[in-house]
Amino acid sequence: MEKRKANTVTKFKKMKQDGNPISVITAYDYPSARLAEEAGVDAILVGDSLGNVVLGYESTIPVTLDDMIYHSRSVVRAATSTFVVTDLPFMTYHGSLDTTLRNAARIMQEGLANSVKMEGGLEITEAVAACTRAGIPVMGHIGLTPQSIHQIGGYKIQGKSSEQARRLLDEAKALEQAGAYAIVLELVTEELAAHITEQLSIPTIGIGAGPQCDGQVLVFHDALGYGSDIAPKRFVKVYAETGEAIRSGLKQYVAEVKNRSFPAREHTYHMDEEVAAVLYGSSK
DSSP: OOOOOOOOHHHHHHHHHHTOOEEEEEOOSHHHHHHHHHHTOSEEEEOTTHHHHTSOOSSSTTOOHHHHHHHHHHHHHHOTTSEEEEEOOTTSSSSOHHHHHHHHHHHHHTSOOSEEEOOBSGGGHHHHHHHHHTTOOEEEEEESOGGGHHHHTSSOOBOOSHHHHHHHHHHHHHHHHHTOSEEEEESBOHHHHHHHHHHOSSOEEEESSOTTSSEEEEEHHHHTTOSSSOOOOTTOOOOOOHHHHHHHHHHHHHHHHHTTOSSOGGGOOOOOHHHHHHHHOOOO
């Protein structure tokens, strides 16, 4: 496969200007990132959703900075030609600016990411501005923000009321002003997402926010049906039922071990007859 150049924040802005949609997939490890790069995605997001998807937590809140660094490094080793964005997890950018910068620097230096992502609106603009001044690219994230799920009160569509809509538009503009190069819009009404996209000069990346965003992001496991307990989501299209294929293959493996048809002769290594004769004596 021919090696390509990774995208940059400047290229993403030009893609918006050219009307070239940006494809993003959320991946958490070496094999999934390698497959995503081979498929030609524009960017990989190492999301703190790994808490729900990979680590078995009920939310993203237990995910630590060390977790994110570990998974980010694994993804970057696989996706050497793809722009990688890594989430700053819960409460790692809401304290002092020094702490925020230190945590973001760890994502970049130890996690080897090209960018960090932060959830929130007006309350994080100082953190976004501090990072961008320090040379750390920041992707914003508004709408449904999973790190605030207990405060929001569940996974609810955002922007349905005029008050919510005005607030989200103000937050998007504030994040752009603070220096964010792109903003994820999660579970936002299509009409509001389209309006925000039109009002910004930076790209919007939608997830459950309709087709008029500048790009789309889905979770690797959701898009590929990879897992045993994935709940159907209206905003997700399943492109391959890999979970069923894996389950079926493993069931066959178990059956063949039980009936001793695996391993067969072609899966087995054999000793030279001369060596066997020395060890066990001639069979003749």
